[in-house]
Amino acid sequence: MPKNIKLADPDFHVPSSIDLLIGAEIFWQLLCIGQIKRSDEHPILQKTHFGWLITGKIVTSQNLRRSTHHCYASISNNELDNKLSQFWSTKNYSDRQPYTxxxxxxxxxxxxxxxxxxxxxxxxxxxxKEGRLIQLGKSIAIKRFYAFERKLHRQSALKQEYSDFISEYLSLGHMRKIEDNHDMITPHYYLPHHAVMKHSSSTTKLRVVFDGSCKANSGVY
Known part of the structure; x- marks a missing residue:
């Protein structure tokens, strides 16, 4: 090491923690004019505003042991054409199973x-599936509603919130009342629902959830 060189990190050869990460946008502004390279077996000394940096490749005994490997491959156009034909025949996606x-x-x-x-x-x-619509019904929805109705009688606040929700649904036209003379011959289905209260909500504390995945008594859904 030249005696007049002041290194930016005198202990560069000792592993330690990183002090600072410098981005590429200012890295090149830190470089100064001045570079020393004694030989191909020595690293490069680069002058910067922080001092001299040691960079580049370090020659070790492992670098000196080099070996050369030679490979040779040969294939004719006919062989290449056959290989490509075999590849595309295995990757043919046009053949698909017939629809059920x-x-x-x-x-x-x-x-x-x-x-x-x-x-x-x-x-x-x-x-x-039109043929299975006739298997739908309302027994599960009515059973669940009766259980929910008993809960409403026990909780007056929940009952009021639920009544307000139903009234709003009617006024917005999202549902309508079925008359007694409604044609029950056509396929019909009653969607079960229940109410969920979230007291921490600052806006709507009650949310009505419709159970669209509920199966009918026949197992149809």
Whole structure:
């Protein structure tokens, strides 16, 4: 090491914690004119505003032991063509299994009901198995509502919140009352629901949850 050199980190060769990370936007502003390289076996000394830095490659005994490996590969155009043909034959995705009966019905339903609205969104009617609609009913919904009604009688605040919600649903047109002479021959289904109270909420403390995944007595949903 030249005697007139003042290193930015005199203990650069001793592992220690990092003091400062410098980004590339100011790194080049720290460099000064001055660089020393004695030989190919020595690292480079670079002058900076912090002092001289030692950088570059350090030659060790491992670097001196070099070995050379030679590889040779040869293939003809015919062999390459055959290999490519075999590759594409195994990657042929055009052969697919035939649709099942339900998949065919879904595809036909999709093609018949798909449309695009004025906002550019695609709309598709939900597929329904018409033959199983008759198996739906209202027994589970009524059973759950009776249990929920007993809870309302015990909690007056919850009852008031729930009544206000039902009244708002009626006024907004989200639901309507079914008359006694309603045609019950057509397929129908009563969606079970229950109320959830969140006292910590600053706006709406009651939220009504509709259980759309509830199965009917027949196991249909």
């Amino acid at each position: 009966a339900d998949e065919k019905v879904c595809e036909e339903h999709f093609l018949q009901t798909i449309q695009r609205n004025s906002q550019g969104r695609f709309i598709v009617k939900l597929p329904i």
